[in-house]
Amino acid sequence: MANQSQVLELENFLPYRLSILTQVVSEALHDLYAGPFGLTVTQWRVMAALGRFAPLTASEVGQRIVMDKVAVSRAVAGLMNRGLIERATDRKDxxxxxxxxxxxxSDMHAQIVPIALAYEARLHEALSEDEQRLFDRLSDRLLARAKTLRDRR
Structure with a gap:
């Protein structure tokens, strides 16, 4: 039987706080590009990954943006239908x-990147430069730890 004296204070629970922060930031950024460009969050993440790391397979895109195969597949199909991405068969395999x-x-990506970077800059205004560097280091450590804990399952 679990210790009944333990209380989960949701508002202070780190996974919950990270999830809420991610959701609010993602929705706010989405509001900036959804109307003008008609992209979903997942479609933009696919485009952002391809804009930075292409060529990638759909599976590699999913690994880069940490999203499940179904969501990535749906986003890829929508982007292909709109002529925003291309698929090429590997000559060797x-x-x-x-x-x-x-x-x-690429043209759309080039239009959205400044919007995304400006939003990031406005977010960073809440932190000093030292706090930004500290946040980056702490985020990297938490991500590495979360991956380690996941791999131990």
Whole structure:
């Protein structure tokens, strides 16, 4: 039987706080590009990953943006239908298909990146430069620890 004296104070529970922060930040950024560009959060994350790391397979995109295969597959299909990404079969391994931004996708990506960076800069205004560096270091440590704990399952 669990110790009944333990109380989960949700408002102070780190996983909950990180989740809420992520959700609010993601929604606020989405509000800036959804209307003008008609992208979902997942579609933008796919485009951002391809804009930085292409060519990638759909599986590699999913690993980069830490999203499940179904969500990535749906986003890729929507982006392909709009002509924003292209798929190319690997010449050496015909079973492997890589994705990259199309010309239209690159143009859209180039328009959204300044919006995203400006939003990030406005967020950073809440922290001093030292606090920003500390936040980055602490985030990296928490991410590494979370991955370690996940791998131990």
């Amino acid at each position: 015909r079973r492997r298909a890589s994705l990259r931004l199309s010309t239209a996708g």
